[in-house]
Amino acid sequence: MQKVNIILVGFGRVGRAFYELLKEKYDHYRERYGLFLELRAIVRKSGTVLLSGTRKMVSEAESGSGEKSELSGWIQTFSLADLLEEFKSGVLVDCTPSDLKTGEPGYSLTKMALSQGWHVVTASKGALVVHPSELAAEARKNQLALKASGATAAALPTLDVGLHSLAGAEILAIEGILNGTTNYILTRMADGLSFSRALMEASEKGIAEPNPVQDIEGWDTAAKMIIIANKVLGTEIKMSETRVHGINGLTEEIMARAAQIGKTIKLIGRCSRESPGAPWKVEVGLALLNPDHPLAMVDGSNKGIIFYTDCMGYVVVTGGKSDPRGAAAALIKDIISIYWRDF
Template identity: 45%
Template sequence: MRQIPLVVTGFGHVGRAFVSLLREKREDLERRYGLGFQVLAVARTEGCFYTGGPLDVRQVSRGGYVWTDGNPCWHKGLAVTEIIGRQDPGGGLVECTRSNLETGEPGLSYISAALAAGWHAVAASKGALVVGLPKLKAAAAENGTFLKFSGAAAAALPTLDVGIFSLAGTRIEGIQGILNGTSNFILTRMSEGLAYDEALKEAQDRGIAEADPVHDVGGWDSACKILLITNACLDTAYVLKDVHVTGITGLGPDFIRSAGREGRSVKLLATAAPGRQGGRWSLDVRPSLIEASHPLAHVNGTEKGITFLTDSMGSVTLTGGRSNPRGAAAALLKDLINIFRPPF
């Protein structure tokens, strides 16, 4: 069986869900794919958990909490890039830090260090990819390594695998997506009669929206995702400034109810549409009225969905996929399996 060392950067909701999922799926991974993933280090803001050998999740958590004080595995100030730099090529970085959309850090440095060391990288965080995808792709090609980021591009909804692999050979002529579960939940509850503030509060009470929801309701999370999906599937190099973004804050209930009376629904739609005569694509995120016959019209609650318009396969739509840390962890694991499993 193939043993593969992993370094996990970020041990918040997604990093922890990933490590738990690895434990849960260990036997399955060995039996079905012949893969034995071993976590060598886990990085947090101020240091790393590291023993020089495989870590067990019980060595980094106690009673559901991350355990640092008095923990012999915890090395305050130890840089994860230093650990990666000491390894032989062929391991995997699992990037789950908080995303900085302006600098791409800390993910940008972590992914760059991994690729330079001949390691493959999978990411759930978006910052590094939004800021530096062309350079990272070039670095991966130069070092003969893979960079995959399903976890950052709608996670459990397999947008990139479909756009890149399943639609290979087609010409993608447009992309439309409901890519943010939090804003879709709020719009769904508003269509059922709640005011914006009431729907947002319910989302926060149920752990769907963060205390500071601006990233989701302001449309920025959807903007990052449509940007990454477009750049990955069309091999373009658009930047976040190219996306025109309008969020759902300030949407009145009357607008949503009157849409419902007309048999239409309001969705925060992220779109990529080609320019005229092969010109630049236009990337947009905005609350949009869609007809009941639209393939995404019935994507409700925290669900997400995406439609690809193609020349030779017609319109292809996917909906569903968990919008939570376990779904993101599963997307990271899927990318790792597809990097490391034997070809078939």
């Protein structure tokens, strides 16, 4: 049995889902993996709350007390550095916004946590797109984990497959549907809805973020593919080197014409190179898929990824629909993978 201190940074849609899932499945993590996952503090832009640990929170909730009071004492005075020092070691979980230009706030808080001996598990893409090599080196130097399942299509296993399941095989190319919002919009447009109606529906169902520009213009897909490529292939691909086209501008007429010729339109992120030894490139854009393409049937807010390899054929994973609970589950999977010996 092992006790794991957790500090959660960011308490929006994903941070809240993480907090709820941790409490809901606390006993399962203990019984199945021998891990006491103890949430010690939540830090958000507007303040910090210190907690008594998940076990105490769960028992207080069961006895009918706690629950509301545990989140009532938000204060401004605690710095993250003090919290990291106070609890000495554990996992920092980053659920802050993804800024793909500056990498902040994820960059500063990841660097601070790694330099103070904490593992980092992140749902946020910015820091890993802007400063991938520096952060990977910092983690390696301190023999710590920097895990990013939550930032790379979350509930859909991508990094786990590329790094572990395909270890030893040479990966020749990767392609995927990595954004649930755009895949939902395309699925509904194929049903006959206009772009704006499909987007409105995605927002009403809580699939699209309040500001879905990064999704619609393809930047979110590009960021995820860059992180996957950099980690799985050891590349150092930058966003500035990436060709990105989103789904904006797509009309019902184009969708109908694709259907007439028996094809499906999908937003695909791709990492490939022209020949062995040539530089790897990431590109994102709309693709016309034949019905027998492994990603053609990925619908709604589901996602999918294909790894083309030299000795394991092509390996496809699909599913893992986008939502904050799925992202929270991916964060917890990464924490388990750090500490559970049988992983």
